[in-house]
Amino acid sequence: MVVVMKLNTNAEQIATLDKRLKAGGYQTHLIRGTKRIVIGAVGDRRPVDPAGLESMPGVEKVLRIMRPYKLVSREVQEADTVVKIGGMGIGGNKLTVIAGPCAVESKEQLLLAARAVRRSGANVLRGGAYKPRTSPYSFQGLEEEGLRLLAEVGAQTGLATVTEVIDEESLTAAARYVDILQIGARNMQNFRLLRLAGKSGKPILLKRGLSATVEEWLMAAEYIVSSGNGDVILCERGIRTFEDSTRNTLDLSAVALAKQLTHLPVIVDPSHATGKRELVGAMSRAAVAAGADGLIIEVHPDPTIALCDGPQSLDPGEFDDLMTGLRPLATAVGREL
Amino acid sequence: MVVVMKLNTNAEQIATLDKRLKAGGYQTHLIRGTKRIVIGAVGDRRPVDPAGLESMPGVEKVLRIMRPYKLVSREVQEADTVVKIGGMGIGGNKLTVIAGPCAVESKEQLLLAARAVRRSGANVLRGGAYKPRTSPYSFQGLEEEGLRLLAEVGAQTGLATVTEVIDEESLTAAARYVDILQIGARNMQNFRLLRLAGKSGKPILLKRGLSATVEEWLMAAEYIVSSGNGDVILCERGIRTFEDSTRNTLDLSAVALAKQLTHLPVIVDPSHATGKRELVGAMSRAAVAAGADGLIIEVHPDPTIALCDGPQSLDPGEFDDLMTGLRPLATAVGREL
Amino acid sequence: MVVVMKLNTNAEQIATLDKRLKAGGYQTHLIRGTKRIVIGAVGDRRPVDPAGLESMPGVEKVLRIMRPYKLVSREVQEADTVVKIGGMGIGGNKLTVIAGPCAVESKEQLLLAARAVRRSGANVLRGGAYKPRTSPYSFQGLEEEGLRLLAEVGAQTGLATVTEVIDEESLTAAARYVDILQIGARNMQNFRLLRLAGKSGKPILLKRGLSATVEEWLMAAEYIVSSGNGDVILCERGIRTFEDSTRNTLDLSAVALAKQLTHLPVIVDPSHATGKRELVGAMSRAAVAAGADGLIIEVHPDPTIALCDGPQSLDPGEFDDLMTGLRPLATAVGREL
């Protein structure tokens, strides 16, 4: 930690600060510049919240040197985490493709979607049972009935399953039916939910918040891992920016960066990121080329009658074309599909 | 709703769309432009999710005409909502000032803060008992003990009380101890929590999310009101932008705009918005001048030892100066303090 | 400057870096933490570009301690700069109000606008002669004829004048006709234009770029001042964010912050910031309350036929109401109008 003092600081302020830092277990190093005084504070107490220090008289700002996350960092574990689900691993050389409808609407709809994505090579079936919707008047999901259908269709088609959970009740229910629990973008900093996820005994798919920095995203994962669950899969799904010609802005640099900072697998959701079916293919290819460990893609048997997110859903034929195009690309970057 | 067709649309696509709109209860009006065909769809089914329509063949985009919120809109209720707490009203001519520490740390700390803010003219005591923190290693709040202290100190000083709730458990507990329940920025789209707040029987202080549009903020309020609770106080607390010299960017235009769109009271949190004590005064004045119905300000007996948010907390003397400066300003804009 | 070394740095890398820093005129201080090594580099060479250092082997990042601007900083000049135009001063206790149409359209239009704003108490007449327009097919301004009209109407009404310049040609022409040259948001980092403005001998109104940080804005002013022209007036006019219910997001915290960081006057443009006539009043009041030294407001004799920016222009009656409302507010914050 480096404490930068104000121009007009005085000896007493420095002494007070020095005493406080030492009381906090730090060794201090005073550096007198031509204009400013700077104090380097050395210690392994990680992570320290420097907020109080910035309020002390004479202090201009506090610069943090250490990263605030620990367990999810490559500095602590260099090798990639591979999350195991049945015989499948997420985060290894083989790419994972999760596909299925935005919301579970009926057995028929889900089964049609599942068979189609399975045929084209997907590994995991997605489907929303508890839908967080911007409007209280929109379709909110089939809830437990949706979970039951997911489990049934997953078993029937041999696909693993993932669904979003939004609170303790849905998490507890979903943990009984599906293989992977998803925490959505709007709940990325629902810290209670993160801790519950940490104790759920299930792999967690953690989406990045719409306005979360990479560091906050990793800190959210740190919540889950530090609660006892190392099986976290990160998912970039677009951030909110000024650009309104796409639903969000897919941040693939964040994917490449996250792969360097953490050992956890990172996948990409091009459907929510772009909100436009006609961009899903290009962004899926870009994600794999950027180093993503997998994709999560919305596929509906008939997007024109989807109860949610129709404009970004592929139909089975479009999804099959996408998978066909991805194979040579995966090979070109040394991955398998 | 206006449906814009693609350049190369054909008669069959238009007929299909027309049929679907009519089945949905709309009357349709076909407008043939020199290049494009546009369909106006008229009906009072509000709010309709146009997502499915955008996926239909031949459709380029769907433009919504109606606002998606209803109960919170001035179109439905023209007169200001005044939220009553004891003898006090939030949203009327008299400005409400909520003040107190970021977190309840101890009885002594809370009592010192409460007495100070009361003396300077605050109406409501704030204090966090359940703290949503970015890091799992930071102080997370005293929880129920914090609530107990809030109730005790509130009673002792004659101040109403507000605290943040983060899930069903904390909401249920807080409803037993405090007067106003706060839903924080990170939970603004925690829709389950919004519904529970709608049934809590307590006034709700709803903070705007870090990257929420004004429309999404009002839709979140619509969740609460449509669940049966009309006592919602909106709070602007800064949005996330590229600017990093302040913690967030205080969006006062959103306050002025919200006051036009909704009848609910709107207050401002200059402490979280700026993250800097030395900007809190100027932004408090600006908020009142912009038409805010009140302020929520962090005050700590000694910010240098605050367990959270020290850099943005005022000490009692600074808060008193702020209140003194606000009085003539309130008068100048026709409000009372 | 503080150089943070990578975890796995070695003695040779540190020696190389140390040598380079010393060759650059710095004294170095090595601080060995429990995990990382940090080098404090002290020297008054300001501003140093640390880009090269970050590329050196073993270096993780370089933290700058000093602010990159100098001449515009309160550290160099504590007292407020007051820009003198005729008998008037911008930046002193008296607020400056600049008003007039987006574009000069005709003598009649400009004269009507000038007389109206003068009557209501404005000090300076604005009017665009060279319009930077997003579309090549939109009205681009009357150019030199517009300047001539500005000068004529300014003389006739006794108002000082300001107009936007967009390149060397328009700057040279405008300097012959008007009192203040404006550099628009889109040219805030047109560094050639900034240098020319520095040599123009005229006061410069420098708008903040749509996505410029406060620091970049001050650096742009530094360009002008370091080219020999200390008469710079900063203008906040809204930044670009995700929020689309207003044209831009007016950043009043930036105004309060800029007033602390620099001695230059800072004014606010609520018309471009909000893009909505019905928000201009509230944001004008908020700006004055936040500490702005003045306002620049679009006023058109008849906004419904304005050639540009009609929706954000006030008509003379609305402007008069605004001025009337501002007076008590100015008094309340210790300013004169």
Added chain:
Amino acid sequence: MVVVMKLNTNAEQIATLDKRLKAGGYQTHLIRGTKRIVIGAVGDRRPVDPAGLESMPGVEKVLRIMRPYKLVSREVQEADTVVKIGGMGIGGNKLTVIAGPCAVESKEQLLLAARAVRRSGANVLRGGAYKPRTSPYSFQGLEEEGLRLLAEVGAQTGLATVTEVIDEESLTAAARYVDILQIGARNMQNFRLLRLAGKSGKPILLKRGLSATVEEWLMAAEYIVSSGNGDVILCERGIRTFEDSTRNTLDLSAVALAKQLTHLPVIVDPSHATGKRELVGAMSRAAVAAGADGLIIEVHPDPTIALCDGPQSLDPGEFDDLMTGLRPLATAVGREL
């Protein structure tokens, strides 16, 4: 164009508006909804500025149906534009790789860079002679001497050349020495410069502004094309968002989208977008997979002594690795390198 009327509009306001629209050459269609009245206005006058309409009494908002750009649109020209430079084409099946240093520093430096990038397969040499720098105290480029060196080294190595122009003077000079003129992000809406570029007789590389929407970017290209120069190459180089762990946020969805909206070639600058050497490879691969027509990459013989942008520059070995990795990827997406 669709005009949405306010709730409380009256017959006179509608008649006035209707008259004005007809006077503007539109046919009008009145649609009476259950709550609101909407007027559809049909005509081929493109692009119309609806600003005046929004100021008319009774009007709530105006929704544009047509895109504001024309010449650059795929609606006007379906086939890809291929910009010819010597025997080379930019925008065809073969990818273009532009590489070289941020700034031309010396003949030796440029020649080392040119030989290296040529050897690894680059087609065009980049090098800045006129540098737009945030600080007036930073290195500003060798100016005409830099252009001379570019021409000399280009001729010697058989590489085409590109350099940034920042005003009329540098544009005129550069047009004498180099093959492609670049307009930088900060000048994307320097409309005078765009018009001059339109008359320069040279292909133009047009970078997207830091906070420009895709539509504004295409409108900037429309300026150049409508001034008589169809040889425009678009370049995505990252946008400004809240995320600060990368220098900017590379917006690859915008690349895929732009390829659908316009016939102009689109390339990507992963160096400026990320600001981090270690992310350039991944983002180059992602860009090609997303459908970009080429890349522009900063390469310096020794980034540790680069006068600008060292941290994002590759050294020759890193660049060679990048090119080697790109070849199979290009093949996988049906392109040549």
